Amino acid sequence: MKFLFFLLALPILAKELPTAKPEDVGMSSEALANIDPAVEKLIKQKKLAGGSVLVLRQGKIVYQKQFGFASRAAKKPLVGDTIFRIYSMTKAITSAAALMLHDEEKLKLDDPISKHLPEFESLTVWKGGADPIKASPAPTIRDLLRHTAGFSYGWGGTPVDRLYQKFKPLDRNKTLSEMTRAVAGVPLLYQPGKKWVYGINTDVLARVVEAASGKKFSTFLEERFFTPLGMTDTGFHVPADKADRLADVYAGKAGVLVTAEPAKGSPFLKSPAHQSGGGGLVSTITDYGRFLQMIANGGNFQGKTYLKKDTVKLMTTNQLPKEIPAIILGQQRYGTGFGLGFSVRTAIDNRWDKDARLGEFGWGGMASTHYWVSPKDELVVVTMEQTLPYNSNMEETLKPIIYEAIIN
Structure with missing residues (x-):
């Protein structure tokens, strides 16, 4: 036996x-x-x-x-x-990992990112020459998966992109938690759900996987x-x-x-x-x-x-x-x-x-x-x-x- x-x-x-x-x-x-x-x-x-x-x-x-x-x-x-x-x-692999946790009811697609990563509680959105405004609605896990959260890669010439270039969120020496803390204070390019913007969405999603699973x-x-x-x-x-x-x-x-x-x-x-x-x-x-x-x-x-x-x-x-x-x-x-x-x-x-x-x-x-x-x-x-x-x-x-x- x-x-x-x-x-x-x-x-x-x-x-x-x-x-x-x-x-x-x-x-x-x-x-x-x-x-x-x-x-x-x-x-x-x-x-x-x-x-x-x-x-x-x-x-x-x-x-x-x-x-x-x-x-x-x-x-x-x-x-x-x-x-x-x-x-x-x-x-695609990171997306599958997050969706596996969705299947296991450890996260929901319409959860605000901040539910799993509190550093994103007070996200703002860039408004040209004006002061940034509050992100409304708050970006969700769904937004991360489909690239509609408003995050950038820092490839453009906007003040937002220049902040990404300054903070270097994808530095190989930064942990995922250090990366999310680095970008949490940077305004989004657009209000969540309004534009498709290729950016660090899936890197943030990887940190969500860590938080929701309790594993590296x-x-x-x-x-x-x-x-x-x-x-x-x-x-x-x-x-x-x-x-x-x-x-x-x-x-x-x-x-x-x-x-x-x-x-x-x-x-x-x-x-x-x-x-x-x-x-x-x-x-x-x-x-x-x-x-x-x-x-x-x-x-x-x-x-x-x-x-x-x-x-x-x-x-x-x-x-x-x-x-x-x-x-x-x-x-x-x-x-x-x-x-x-x-x-x-x-x-x-x-x-x-x-x-x-x-x-x-x-x-x-x-x-x-x-x-x-x-x-x-x-x-x-x-x-x-x-x-x-x-x-x-x-x-x-x-x-x-x-x-x-x-x-x-």
């Missing part, structure tokens, strides 16, 4: 993602083979040094291949377990997602025994790719004080594919439930108010709304991402990593590279090829 209890107490080991011949799940091998020359052309054009592509249909890998170099200087090829800085692809953010993610999902290479830094697997970061300058951050000496080799929920994780393409497949499955993966199906629907369908018809990030993203964690295609509009499918959801990361999921097509795609500044070359090149490979 004691042996039985011991067996029941053992963690369930995650299985490998299954593979399938493309034709067995309604895709064409011949059409998917067009990915190879397309990526090789981008490398030849010096638009990236190396890239990795993963395609899953109906939960099975139908295509996975790597191209080019993880480090050109070291002549190190990019391989299946190369580790990438995924930056803003962290956001990294511990919560490790225990509740990474270990059970089998995401063995995902975390806030690359441990010493895996350091040789971290890719270099490249930057395009005058048509030439130069090394912007070599893996050797990268800040991601050290555990940071700031466990950034908005952009702090490193991962592999397969690890991230496992997370996305769980979402595509409606919150389930290999027999374990992580999120309720209705909760996943909130993540993957547009949750913006009618007053916000589409998101703006650099430019107007026509026909694109935002759920509680992902951008969502709400209408077909050739002025933005012309090959996207209705209902498709996804996002990307600063070093030009991308992913998209088409629920209707039972399709999950992840592309990885390490190229600055952010560009969508891989996504724009491969999306039509992959969709055209669907034959049934």
Whole structure:
């Protein structure tokens, strides 16, 4: 009997993602083979040094291949377990963590942020040359998840942005609690719920996860997602025994790719004080594919439930108010709304991402990593590279090829 209890107490080991011949799940091998020359052309054009592509249909890998170099200087090829800085692809994982606590009734979507983080009790809103006014209504957890709280990243030229630049809330040496205290006295750019503003919302959300769960953010993610999902290479830094697997970061300058951050000496080799929920994780393409497949499955993966199906629907369908018809990030993203964690295609509009499918959801990361999921097509795609500044070359090149490979 004691042996039985011991067996029941053992963690369930995650299985490998299954593979399938493309034709067995309604895709064409011949059409998917067009990915190879397309990526090789981008490398030849010096638009990236190396890239990795993963395609899953109906939960099975139908295509996975790597191209080019993880480090050109070291002549190190990019391989299946190369580790990438995924930056803003962290956001979806943080959002899932908060929504898991919502499912467990440890927080509510319409809770004011200040219920969990009292430092935000007296938030104000910038009013041009006038004195800031009181934030009304108070920003909620829902606002953090859909980027309507009014927080900035400090990228603009407003007095609010200059305060972000001064306080440096995303400094890797600041803890999450130090970060929230640093920005709590800075006015919001807009009244909550009125505008979609890409900012430190998800970093604040990570601190909410800590407060609501009573655990360090990294511990919560490790225990509740990474270990059970089998995401063995995902975390806030690359441990010493895996350091040789971290890719270099490249930057395009005058048509030439130069090394912007070599893996050797990268800040991601050290555990940071700031466990950034908005952009702090490193991962592999397969690890991230496992997370996305769980979402595509409606919150389930290999027999374990992580999120309720209705909760996943909130993540993957547009949750913006009618007053916000589409998101703006650099430019107007026509026909694109935002759920509680992902951008969502709400209408077909050739002025933005012309090959996207209705209902498709996804996002990307600063070093030009991308992913998209088409629920209707039972399709999950992840592309990885390490190229600055952010560009969508891989996504724009491969999306039509992959969709055209669907034959049934």
